[in-house]
Amino acid sequence: MKNIGFIGLGIMGGPMAANLARAGHSVVGYDLGPDRVERLTDAGGRGAADLAEAVAGADVVITMLPDSPDVEGVALGPDGIMRQARPGSLYIDMSTVRPETGRRLAQAGAVTGVHVLDAPVSGGEPGAVEGRLSIMVGGAEEDFATAMPLFEVLGATIVHVGPAGAGQTVKAANQLVVGGVYALVAEALVLLEASGVDGKTGLDVLAGGLAGSRILDLKRESMVNREFAPGFRVDLHHKDMGIALAAAREAGVALPMTGLVAQVMAAARAQGYGSLDHSALLKVIENLSGKDQA
Amino acid sequence: MKNIGFIGLGIMGGPMAANLARAGHSVVGYDLGPDRVERLTDAGGRGAADLAEAVAGADVVITMLPDSPDVEGVALGPDGIMRQARPGSLYIDMSTVRPETGRRLAQAGAVTGVHVLDAPVSGGEPGAVEGRLSIMVGGAEEDFATAMPLFEVLGATIVHVGPAGAGQTVKAANQLVVGGVYALVAEALVLLEASGVDGKTGLDVLAGGLAGSRILDLKRESMVNREFAPGFRVDLHHKDMGIALAAAREAGVALPMTGLVAQVMAAARAQGYGSLDHSALLKVIENLSGKDQA
Amino acid sequence: MKNIGFIGLGIMGGPMAANLARAGHSVVGYDLGPDRVERLTDAGGRGAADLAEAVAGADVVITMLPDSPDVEGVALGPDGIMRQARPGSLYIDMSTVRPETGRRLAQAGAVTGVHVLDAPVSGGEPGAVEGRLSIMVGGAEEDFATAMPLFEVLGATIVHVGPAGAGQTVKAANQLVVGGVYALVAEALVLLEASGVDGKTGLDVLAGGLAGSRILDLKRESMVNREFAPGFRVDLHHKDMGIALAAAREAGVALPMTGLVAQVMAAARAQGYGSLDHSALLKVIENLSGKDQA
Amino acid sequence: MKNIGFIGLGIMGGPMAANLARAGHSVVGYDLGPDRVERLTDAGGRGAADLAEAVAGADVVITMLPDSPDVEGVALGPDGIMRQARPGSLYIDMSTVRPETGRRLAQAGAVTGVHVLDAPVSGGEPGAVEGRLSIMVGGAEEDFATAMPLFEVLGATIVHVGPAGAGQTVKAANQLVVGGVYALVAEALVLLEASGVDGKTGLDVLAGGLAGSRILDLKRESMVNREFAPGFRVDLHHKDMGIALAAAREAGVALPMTGLVAQVMAAARAQGYGSLDHSALLKVIENLSGKDQA
Structure with a gap:
């Protein structure tokens, strides 16, 4: 049993904190929106009045916040x-x-004596609720070992990918590939349909060969049917493409495909599809050719 | 048993014609390079002195040639x-x-009374040799039925995807997705390595999630190791990207990702990697950031 | 005085042939649309019943046709x-x-003993009517000298840019830059307006500095006002971007910006702006961000 | 005569502060590098021991710092x-x-009662030394009027372009166009030379027509000769492309050309050309086709 301070009880953090409480840990949660603590208290945790209360006495502090400035703040x-x-x-x-x-964060920890891991997740709200997230972890091997019992409560696939920041780098790489594959599948579908080929038939063939992908497996039917209920929202993927470009800048590399995918994702948001599933990149590619079916 | 005239006995056409002969058909082959007929004669077929001889008396004529002008000629x-x-x-x-x-071709057939199918394949030389190609077929349903016994000799996955030209459209869509996924995986790998993350570890994580793809499954190890023995050559994929852009132009659609992938593939060829596997797009993305390991 | 056969009497070829006739040359014109010969006959030329009649006895044959297959045919x-x-x-x-x-064409001429120049123009219909075209000429120096008196009737800026094909290469380079600058100015304008900055004020500043260009000088006011009367039509520039990409392919170079500009231009056409001025790329960039004012 | 606190005495800020002192203002300068104050003291100003000393008693405070975090800090x-x-x-x-x-900054000023202008410049070190900068100013009209006598010391072209932030938006728009035109000219030049056309001859033609630009006027000769002495360094333009993308993100617009230009600029830096003139984008485009002449 660990004393855990959990900061950020939103769509992802809320069920994660609750799962840790249900697993027998003592979880003290904090969020700027105080009504968000209910899910945690229902699971046996308790809410803190402020950040200091959540952190005080904690063996482990976890943050689950929207973006870099929030975390750094x-x-x-x-x-x-x-x-x-x-x-x-x-x-x-x-x-x-x-x-x-x-x-x-790791540099600050080296000064203050706090051990630090970066451990972003994928798997969305269902993965958070069901404790089946994928967790990509950067930091020291021994800290990873310390955290493992908690990670096992939260996730199904847990990988130590390297030193500090490496978890975020792998997540960024993941998001650029996912966004890019959606855009490519969208272009394939628009080409097929504009050429008089049944979209489902064509994508079925692609799914069975070297063009095959998890996205084609899971999403080609909904894309052909123009069903874009999230899933993972365009707004969040737009944020993540910004992270991918920032990661490239920090690493000193040029990623032309990523640069273009980021703009296609920005277009999806600018066109009003921010709260749709990221497969709604299809609408951007359709609109570009004047073929929007909406 | 059919009388088959087979035009084009290269890397792909050679073993395909031989397979048809071995399956009991009477195959007369023709190629501008007369020494290419040997594989067919070994399999029980025979060579023709010219195109007319191959076509005369054939129930079915098959062409397997490099590019549009060759076929139209x-x-x-x-x-x-x-x-x-x-x-x-x-x-x-x-x-x-x-x-x-x-x-x-179909329009010409409508005039002359010849039935026409377009039936491009994927699967490369191994698929041609082993009779395990994927075949995407455009044309009339009854002609597809007629051809089916021959297709079953040549391929493992055979799909009638639509009217005349539809086979080529699906092949074009396939190639734009394949080229694009290679470029995306290359960018992910360059970002990972430049950030100090082990490339294999990082791509392993990606392969297990929504970023997963056939290409990551089959090629991530060789890409991490910079092994680019073909497989499917850059030169051929460069040709195919030209076809994809031409198909988009014919269909009246704009495909920005495809437009960029075509230039990345052109760069691979211009940098001298034309005879390497198309996964060598990685070298273009590396060179772009001055990280070529060659 | 030269005997000139002039093939292709459209928007550009019609006034060009007429100008040559008015300058005292004996011009025999031919076009698939026989009513197009009138402008030439009014200027003192005459129409031919077929190609052979136009070519027979000519000192100089000129073609002014839509695209490569027309010319090669x-x-x-x-x-x-x-x-x-x-x-x-x-x-x-x-x-x-x-x-x-x-x-x-030049290779064929080397066989048949016909001297050949490629001499594409810019300047549009007004330039053709007023004899103020820019003419970019590829071919032998002595043939350029022979043609000069005719070029001086048709154009104001006449440059011998290199051997056979060089005229077309320079034209392709010109069109990729022009298309690209329009797209860049469009992005600048969309950014300015979406940020609450007056578009005209902002573009005025750009026009006065290192970002300045002929396009900003001539077109920024009409772009800010969303006036897209041609000028040079999107449909024609779309054709020219296809030529630029083909030229890059022939030259064995990769041009990523050009690849993207070609797709932006294709989008303009696909969205129904084919008969507007090419500055209508602005509408594509606006639509991409859901900001179309139409 | 104004009391001016000037923060940031680098390549640009140093000569700007000196010019203000020479014009009769009382200038107190501060920089983290204390040896940078000499140019200012030579001109009649004086150095401050810390930020507070430079700001105390100032009528006008000016900052000239590298990037957003510096200014915000x-x-x-x-x-x-x-x-x-x-x-x-x-x-x-x-x-x-x-x-x-x-x-x-403007929002903070509204709280503290300090008037705020954003006034980025273009024109580089020579413009700063000679007092001939272009200055793009955002903020209130009356504050612009107050600042005008100082701007007239520093610049030749001074434009009030809109409310707070507008100066930065116009600068961002300027930099995306400048970067993009360099990339386009580079692609044109690579296409010309790879096609066997003399680069200078070809660019001369482009400079005289609708493809003409300030960049072609000023830089085509040095680009053809592969002379890349700065001028304006790639490293700085790389920073500015990041600002342009951030500005697009803030404005909620998608700019595909800008997204690609940013990656071409990043490639220039990653390939080691960060301290060359931004026209060195040419080297990236050459390298992409394996045509680097270095």
């Missing part, structure tokens, strides 16, 4: 986690943020 | 297949060419 | 210009076509 | 300009930063 600010957490305790950031943020 | 020229083939016979073009070429 | 076909023109005469193709077509 | 931090400057005084940020930073 909460962790590195003058009254932040890094100054309040007990030396020797463990801080795990499970948000999806820039790799640079992961490295900054 | 052989099929639509003044002494071409369409004028020499027996009315009522079947002409199957199994080359990978522009959808427009497929439609032109 | 008329020039290289079994009854084409190359077989009918007098050895020692001059054939000038002033169409905008692929550089490869220019080189093929 | 110096201006918005707990001991920053906004807390130390006299209410009613004027703060002008002349750095090139994100439009969002410009708006944040």
